Amino acid sequence: MASKDAQNRRSGGVPGFLPRAAAPAPGLRASPSRPENQACQPGRPPPGSSPPGLEYLSQLDLIIIHQQVELLGMILGTETSNKYEIKNGLGQRIYFAVEESVCFNRTFCSTLRACTLRISDNAGREVMTVHRPLRCNSCWCPCYLQELEIQAPPGTVVGYVAQKWDPFLPKFTIQTANKEDVLRIVGPCGTCGCFGDVDFEVTTINEKLTIGKISKYWSGFVNNVFTNADNFGIHVPADLDVTVKAAMIGACFLFDFMFFEHSLAGL
Secondary structure, eight states: OOOHHHHHHHTTOOTTTSOSOOSOOOOOOOOOOOTTOBOOOOOOOOTTSSOTTOGGGGGOSEEEEEEOOOHHHHHHTOOOOOEEEEEOTTSOEEEEEEEEOOHHHHHHTGGGOOEEEEEEETTSOEEEEEEEOOOOOOTTOTTSOOEEEEESSTTSEEEEEEEEOOSSSOEEEEEETTOOEEEEEEOOSOOOOTTSOEEEEEEOTTSOOEEEEEEEEOOOHHHHHHOOOOEEEEEOOTTSOHHHHHHHHHHHHHHIIIIIOOOGGGO
16 A cells, blocks of 8 residues: 555645645635634643644634724725734634735835734734745736745744746645645635636646645625625645645735735725
8 A cells, every 4th residue: 555655745735744645625615703702722731732822723724804994094095014814613703813014015006015923812912924925016017026925933934925927827836845746726716706606626746636725704795895805715624734824824814915805096
């Protein structure tokens, strides 16, 4: 019988990162959470296991990311720093993400702006940092496409999300800290999301096996047109490596900036 590592190599992945399961979890929606509706965080893991603060991700096959509505930005028509709640499938908040960026960049670079997203747990401990440099967002400039660096804990690089050139479809690669390709994310030809969800398939590197998906949920005409609050769902096998799940959370932030970020200023 072929070993697990041999099976991973045949499917185009890096040993130790691909899950045993091959199908995504059933599509679930999280109900809106209240401030008190927060998941209890486990203690620090034993040495050699998950990065501190990410151990809770090891239990999840559905991660919900909810962008908070910025009323000031809606009223003034300006671009404000993004904030996100990261929840489990029950709608309980497990992390909170805050964007750090310069006002000048938000105003003149808009969705291409360089920024840092700091992710903290419910105890206020920063468990992950996502760095996004200023890069191009055009298929006609393939030498300087989008890239994210994921650190967990802050200061320790655990992975990257790198855009790959394709003339027709949005494609991205999840990479390890050594920039070894682990998984591929393939989006649809159109990402406008008019009256429906937008699904990005999570596949093996050779794109022959789908193991999950990242969905941008349709939240209704009023929310989608008149606010910049977006909702995402990450459907993956529960036993997927937590650093890969962390990279997928970063990928959701990147997709929000690239494809779904809008405000009254842009209408």
